[in-house]
Amino acid sequence: DRAGSSAFPHQFLYKLLVNGTLKEHYQIDPAxxxxxxxxxxxxxxxxPGWEDSTLGNMYAAHCITGAIRNVHTVRSGVEYMMHLAEWYLKSAAAHSIGFFQIGGGIAGDFPICVVPMLSQDLRKEQVPLWGYxxxxxxxxxSYGSYSGAVPNEKITWGKLGIDTPKFIIESDATIVAPLIFAYVLGW
Incomplete structure (x- = not known):
């Protein structure tokens, strides 16, 4: 805030983790x-939607009291979508990009919407669909459900293609996602 710079929430967390500021408070091995x-x-x-959290409430309170003078110190969800669109166009030009959704609601709907936003709202031509x-x-x-919509529903919304490989793992993401990450990282 005092420096006049802004960053996304995850960038603040990345900085705290990498520079070791919180090292004495780690509850697990960083590995x-x-x-x-x-x-x-x-x-x-x-x-998306970080503002709808305890951290978001605490941030708003600090802005209200004046402890944080510039509400834009933490970049917004709209800026996240703009950043995602830039990343997607650059990355999808080089290779197919898959979509790995953890949980439902805004966590899944926000990022998958970048494709129809680019093709329908911005009217960009030949925007690649998600690769998987x-x-x-x-x-x-449940059909029409925000969190429980089956992948085939995403075809009609312009997010996935008919031939896009689609997988659903019906389980608790807090258990399954770390297992998948551990496998991918070779832990």
Whole structure:
């Protein structure tokens, strides 16, 4: 705030993890942390709706009291979508991009919407669809549901193609996602 700069929420967390500011408070070995692994690699992360959280409430309170003078110190969800669109266009031009959704609601709907936003709202031509789709969640499957919509519904919305490989893992994401991350990272 005092420096006049702004960053996304995950960028603040990455900085805290990588520079060791919180090291004395770690509750697990950093080698076992997926967030620490992401920070070390500076992986792109898109976190919609962070404002709808305890952290968001605390941030708003500090802005109200004046402890934080510039509300834009933490970049907004709209800026996340703009950043995601830029990343997607650049990355999808080089290779197919898959979509790995953890949970439901805004966490899944926000980022997958970048494709129809680019093709329908911005009217960009030949925007590649997501190369694959995998969702981990425990929501009850339901047509028209925000969290429980089956992948085929995403075809009509312009998010996936008919031939896009689609997978659903119906389980608790807090258990399954770390297992998948551990496998991918070779832990």
């Amino acid at each position: 076992d942390s997926w967030m620490y692994a992401a920070a070390e690699r500076n992986l792109p992360m898109f976190v 789709f995998c969702q981990i969640g425990d929501s009850t499957t």
